[in-house]
Each structure stands twice: as C-alpha cells, then as structure tokens.
Amino acid sequence: MFTRRxxxxxxxxxxxxGLACSTTHSSQTTQDMPQPQxxxxxxxxxxxxxxxKKGIGYTLPIGTAGGRTIEDxxxxxxxxxxxxxxxxxxxxxxxxxxxVDEQPQGVEFMPMIHSRRWFQTDNFPAxxxxxxxxxxxxxxxxxQIKRFLGPNEPDRKEHGDMTVEETLAIWPELEKLGVPxxxxxxxxxxxxxxxDEANQGTGGNWMPHFMAEADRLGLRIDYIxxxxxxxxxxxAFKIKLQRIYDKYGQRPLLxxxxxxxxxxxxxxxxKNRFNQAQVLQFMKELLxxxxxQDWIAGYAWFPFNHNSAHGAPSALFNADGTLNALGRYxxxxxxxxxxxxxxxxxD
Numbered sequence: 001m002f003t004r005r006x007x008x009x010x011x012x013x014x015x016x017x018g019l020a021c022s023t024t025h026s027s028q029t030t031q032d033m034p035q036p037q038x039x040x041x042x043x044x045x046x047x048x049x050x051x052x053k054k055g056i057g058y059t060l061p062i063g064t065a066g067g068r069t070i071e072d073x074x075x076x077x078x079x080x081x082x083x084x085x086x087x088x089x090x091x092x093x094x095x096x097x098x099x100v101d102e103q104p105q106g107v108e109f110m111p112m113i114h115s116r117r118w119f120q121t122d123n124f125p126a127x128x129x130x131x132x133x134x135x136x137x138x139x140x141x142x143x144q145i146k147r148f149l150g151p152n153e154p155d156r157k158e159h160g161d162m163t164v165e166e167t168l169a170i171w172p173e174l175e176k177l178g179v180p181x182x183x184x185x186x187x188x189x190x191x192x193x194x195x196d197e198a199n200q201g202t203g204g205n206w207m208p209h210f211m212a213e214a215d216r217l218g219l220r221i222d223y224i225x226x227x228x229x230x231x232x233x234x235x236a237f238k239i240k241l242q243r244i245y246d247k248y249g250q251r252p253l254l255x256x257x258x259x260x261x262x263x264x265x266x267x268x269x270x271k272n273r274f275n276q277a278q279v280l281q282f283m284k285e286l287l288x289x290x291x292x293q294d295w296i297a298g299y300a301w302f303p304f305n306h307n308s309a310h311g312a313p314s315a316l317f318n319a320d321g322t323l324n325a326l327g328r329y330x331x332x333x334x335x336x337x338x339x340x341x342x343x344x345x346x347d
Contacts, residue, residue, distance in 0.1 A: 043222055054334070055110075056301065057094065087316065147181075150225060154184050168210070171214065190208075228258050234289070306324075
C-alpha cells in the first residue's frame with residue numbers, strides 16, 4: 001500500500017471543443033490498482049450535451065470482420081449507414097472504433113472499445129496507446145470524434161468479457177484523449193439479480209464494483225452508459241433509469257441499448273409475449289419523456305431484426321428494408337418535436 005499525491009494540469013485536444021480545464025490536488029491511498037496519469041478535465045453541462053438525444057447502433061463492418069467477405073461487409077456497411085440516416089438520428093455507434101466513409105452527414109459517431117477482442121494481446125494497457133493513436137487521436141484532432149464509449153457489456157462472457165480490474169487499468173489512457181467518456185455499458189447496470197429480465201439474464205455486481213473503484217481512484221467518468229431490455233411498461237422503465245442516475249452520483253445517462261425484448265422464447269418467435277402495438281405505445285410514452293429529462297444525455301433503441309425471436313416486436317424495419325410503424329415513429333422524434341408523430345398506428 002502506498003499514498004500518492006496527485007497534481008495534474010489539463011492537457012491537449014481541448015481547443016477544438018472549447019473545453020474548460022482545471023488543476024486540482026488530492027491524496028489517495030491505493031493498493032494494487034492502476035493509477036491515473038492525468039487530471040480529470042472538467043466539462044460543463046452544456047459541453048456534455050449531445051447534438052440531439054436520439055441515436056442508434058448499427059454495425060459498420062470493414063474488411064473481413066466477422067469472418068465475412070469484403071463484399072459482404074461492404075454491403076452490410078452501406079445498408080446500415082442508410083438505415084442510420086433513415087432514422088433521423090443525431091449520433092450513432094457501431095460497437096467498434098472505425099469512422100467509415102459511409103458515415104451519414106451531420107450525425108456524430110462515437111467510437112468504442114467493444115471488448116477484449118478489440119485488443120491484439122492480453123497486455124491491454126501497454127497496447128492501448130498505439131491503438132488509440134492509430135484509430136482515435138487523429139479523428140479527435142480533426143474534430144470528427146467528440147466522445148468515447150467504454151466497453152460493451154463487459155459483464156457478459158459472450159460480449160465484452162472484461163474484468164473490473166482490466167477495465168480500470170485502461171481508463172487512465174482513455175482520460176488522456178481529453179474528450180467526455182462514457183462508462184462501460186453493462187448488461188446489468190444496477191447489480192440486480194439475474195432474475196431481472198431487463199438484464200438479459202445477467203446477474204453479478206460488475207458495474208457497482210467498477211464504479212466504486214473508479215470513484216475511489218478519482219477516474220473521470222462523464223456519463224453512465226446503460227443497457228436495459230424491459231417489458232413494455234414505460235413507467236417501470238422510467239423508475240429504473242432514475243435509480244441508475246441516483247446510484248452513480250447523478251452523472252448524465254447515455255442509454256446505449258434498450259428496447260422491449262422477451263428472453264424466454266427459447267428461440268421460437270411465435271412464443272414472444274409482446275407485440276408491435278405494445279412496443280409502439282411504450283415508445284410513445286417513453287421517448288417524449290426522455291427528450292425532456294436534462295439528466296438523460298441520449299438514448300439508442302436496439303434495432304432488432306424483423307425475424308428476431310427475442311425482439312421482433314421491437315424491430316424498426318420491415319423485411320423489405322422499409323420503416324415499419326416503430327421505425328416511422330422513432331424517426332419522427334426530434335429535438336424540435338420531442339413528442340414525435342403520435343398519430344402513427346401499428347402496422
């Protein structure tokens with residue numbers, strides 16, 4: 001165990017954002033934990049505002065990602081970029097860090113370290129500076145990247161699959177980017193039991209443990225990322241979001257995945273307990289409310305496929321690629337029209 005005194009000065013990459021920087025001093029006692037290398041930058045509430053709250057996540061694969069051919073990925077990337085544009089969103093992400101040529105104009109892209117698979121070795125902290133220099137820092141300096149997303153569902157083996165300690169170890173390097181950082185978006189943000197269906201059957205205490213250690217170490221986390229897949233009860237979901245906001249120091253929430261899903265179908269779409277009418281009503285009650293909450297920085301509906309056993313009732317597009325009723329309503333919600341087109345009816 002040792003005690004260190006931290007004295008940091010705000011650093012580069014702030015000019016193009018017009019960010020406020022500060023110098024602070026504190027003393028901490030730590031044991032076998034990563035030590036931040038730079039002082040947290042102070043962002044105002046105005047600087048943390050997104051260009052608009054509504055976003056979307058679609059994969060934008062390049063090369064032979066996913067074991068597919070280059071031609072297949074070119075087609076997927078073009079289709080998903082077109083879908084992103086069709087939904088009239090203000091920001092998007094792809095579960096990766098590549099800013100692709102097909103990025104829709106006027107839409108802010110947020111890169112992400114998805115998981116341990118983003119790295120090429122098991123020594124994440126040693127590898128990270130070069131990866132950020134290659135993929136992220138030039139885009140920040142060019143004003144193309146203004147925020148950065150932490151790992152995706154690190155509490156799930158089949159997704160992020162990163163320990164709390166591994167994630168804490170890379171965070172000081174992310175702070176050096178000088179842009180607002182979003183916490184890891186855990187499947188189970190609250191640390192509730194696996195029986196909570198909104199958590200995709202994921203239990204455990206990953207996120208509470210991470211946030212407790214991050215706060216103890218004085219790491220900078222500007223937004224709380226969260227995922228949730230509840231039933232179509234808007235009031236219950238509002239209460240859940242309020243709990244998350246209060247639990248982690250009332251940092252702004254960025255809901256990077258949400259939607260109505262049934263995880264008990266056993267892969268049989270006919271056993272899904274929900275329907276499009278229920279989900280559309282959920283959207284109509286929830287989205288206008290989220291648009292009006294200052295503490296909700298943004299949200300991104302999860303775009304289930306039309307034939308997903310778990311999420312078909314939440315799909316935004318028909319099989320032929322046209323917007324369905326949910327997609328049309330989602331596209332209609334804007335900063336100038338936070339209620340969206342409430343006249344839209346289920347298909």
